[in-house]
Amino acid sequence: MEVIFNQSEQHLVRLCKKGDAKAQYKLYKLYSKGMYNLAVRMTNNQSMAEDVLQDAFIKAFGEINKLKNEKAFGGWLRRIVANLCIDASRKKKLFLTDMESLNESELEESVEVDDTVEPEQIHALIKKLPDGAREILVLRALEGYKHAEIGEQLGISESTAKTQFFRAKQLLAKMINELNDEERSGKNITGEAIKA
Incomplete structure (x- = not known):
């Protein structure tokens, strides 16, 4: 899911860096559906996906000042969601098996x-x-x-x-x-x- 980033979204990210709750809500509304879909596809669990989505936005808004390029918010958020899905799977001991022997x-x-x-x-x-x-x-x-x-x-x-x-x-x-x-x-x- 690729959201085309425009000037108003860049402005929202800047406002979020200043702690603007309305801007956070607007970014959440803009990205939540796509990020939820990614989380559902990765976890195959709606409840876990909802938790991941919530944690992802908390983490993103908590660390938004680390984001250097406001235009990269969507990709940055996607990585956060993917990493949290992987962490959630690991916590449930759903590890990948190593199959390096395949030629x-x-x-x-x-x-x-x-x-x-x-x-x-x-x-x-x-x-x-x-x-x-x-x-x-x-x-x-x-x-x-x-x-x-x-x-x-x-x-x-x-x-x-x-x-x-x-x-x-x-x-x-x-x-x-x-x-x-x-x-x-x-x-x-x-x-x-x-x-x-």
Whole structure:
């Protein structure tokens, strides 16, 4: 979710640096929905996402004077949300497993995903991924983080981040294929029942 930053938003950030509560509320209204969606995608838990969102804005407004470039508020806030999601997952002992043993040739294999599946179905399947796989998939595919950045945020190596992302895509593709198989067999059963 990218919010186009304009002069009035830059002015709001400046006011927030002076402790203006109305400006804080306006920035909150502007960014809360997108940041909540990121938190839900990363944690797969609405309650945890709400807590993360609240903590993120408290942290952002508490440390806003550290922000040098007022135009970078959205990206800075996104990083805070992502880091808090990761911390929340760690607190629940949802650690990533290290799969460095996967060789580079396996990583280069393409993962085929059926593009006829509706985005809502894909979103629902992403929610069903194991926590570590979901986090990396959201950070890389949906939020555009580089593998090195993901590795740094999660405390894993860049190659582990690549491996986890590859595994997450594989798992998602498998889930999509299973969904398609279920739909096809459901249609066949329905079709056969009509013929009979």
